[in-house]
Amino acid sequence: QVQLVQSGAEVKKPGASVKVSCTASGYTFTYNYMHWVRQAPGQGLEWMGWIYPNTGDTNYAQKFQGRVTMTRDTSISTAYMELSGLRSDDTAVYYCARLTAAIGSVENWGQGTLVTVSS
Amino acid sequence: DIVMTQTPLSSPVTLGQPASISCRSSQSLLHSDGDTYLSWLQQRPGQPPRLLIYKISKRFSGVPDRFSGSGAGTDFTLKISRVEAEDLGVYYCMQATQFPYTFGQGTNLEIK
Numbered sequence: 001q002v003q004l005v006q007s008g009a010e011v012k013k014p015g016a017s018v019k020v021s022c023t024a025s026g027y028t029f030t031y032n033y034m035h036w037v038r039q040a041p042g043q044g045l046e047w048m049g050w051i052y053p054n055t056g057d058t059n060y061a062q063k064f065q066g067r068v069t070m071t072r073d074t075s076i077s078t079a080y081m082e083l084s085g086l087r088s089d090d091t092a093v094y095y096c097a098r099l100t101a102a103i104g105s106v107e108n109w110g111q112g113t114l115v116t117v118s119s
Numbered sequence: 120d121i122v123m124t125q126t127p128l129s130s131p132v133t134l135g136q137p138a139s140i141s142c143r144s145s146q147s148l149l150h151s152d153g154d155t156y157l158s159w160l161q162q163r164p165g166q167p168p169r170l171l172i173y174k175i176s177k178r179f180s181g182v183p184d185r186f187s188g189s190g191a192g193t194d195f196t197l198k199i200s201r202v203e204a205e206d207l208g209v210y211y212c213m214q215a216t217q218f219p220y221t222f223g224q225g226t227n228l229e230i231k
Contacts, residue, residue: 035220045160045168045211045222061219095167104174104215105158109167 002026004096004110011116017084020113022096029077030054033099035106036070036081038092046092050099051079086117121145121214125223131231138199140226142212147192149216156215159188159197162225163208171210172197202228 007021022034036048049060051070058070069082079096093112100107122145132138140159148155159172170179172188175195185200199206207230212223 044225045213047220047222049219059218063219099215103177103179104154104156105170105213106160106168106215107170107179109169112167 002098002108004098004108006094006096006110006113009114009116011118012086014087014117014119016086016117017082018086018115019080019082020094020096020115021078021080022110023076023078024098025077027098029072030074032101034070034072034079035097035099036068037095037097039095039112040089040092043092048081048094053079083115086115088117091115091117120219121148121217121221123212123214123221123223125210125212125226127226128224129227129229131229132202133231134204135201138202138206138228140197140210140212140228142190142195142197142223144193144195144214146217148195148214149192155191157188157190157195158213158215159186160211160213160222161206161208162211168211199228204230 030053033050035050053072072079096110097106098108160168162168176188209225
């Protein structure tokens with residue numbers, strides 16, 4: 001079955017960067033868009049952007065442009081999301097999520113990675 | 120950006136009774152390809168979201184038939200015919216018609 005396994009929790013200081021990984025299995029990694037969504041504590045869901053692993057094409061939400069970089073390593077079926085210039089309001093659970101063209105929605109989610117930004 | 124507005128934000132329910140959540144978008148979610156990319160997600164405490172309904176009314180694999188979706192254009196509804204204990208949690212509508220994809224604020228389904 002499809003699995004998305006994310007890296008573990010991180011604690012970062014303001015101004016630092018964090019890189020979260022998402023390793024996929026159970027499907028052809030290269031041919032499904034991988035999205036990243038975050039959720040601040042007690043808050044709703046916020047879309048950050050996507051990467052198409054086959055080509056490396058990316059599309060970022062305007063709010064994160066200039067601070068977020070999504071990459072992938074197809075040899076190990078892993079997507080990465082790096083966020084720089086961290087602030088306290090970047091404290092959130094970050095999810096990777098596989099969207100399939102067949103249903104036009106997110107079929108699978110990673111377990112989430114808590115990133116805490118604190119001095 | 121398309122704004123998604125859910126009502127109510129909190130819904131106390133009695134087990135075995137129906138429940139309904141509404142979602143309104145600030146513009147039509149009808150895509151140029153003819154599909155409407157409106158989904159409903161369920162999130163239980165401490166867990167990632169789970170897809171329930173896609174393209175307005177299609178139940179995702181494994182989702183019980185007590186969940187149903189309806190609507191068109193800018194107005195959509197999720198209905199649960201008889202709420203069970205496992206249904207408690209937060210429900211989100213989500214649009215994937217136009218980037219950036221956006222979510223409703225969430226509706227907390229809780230026991231009355």
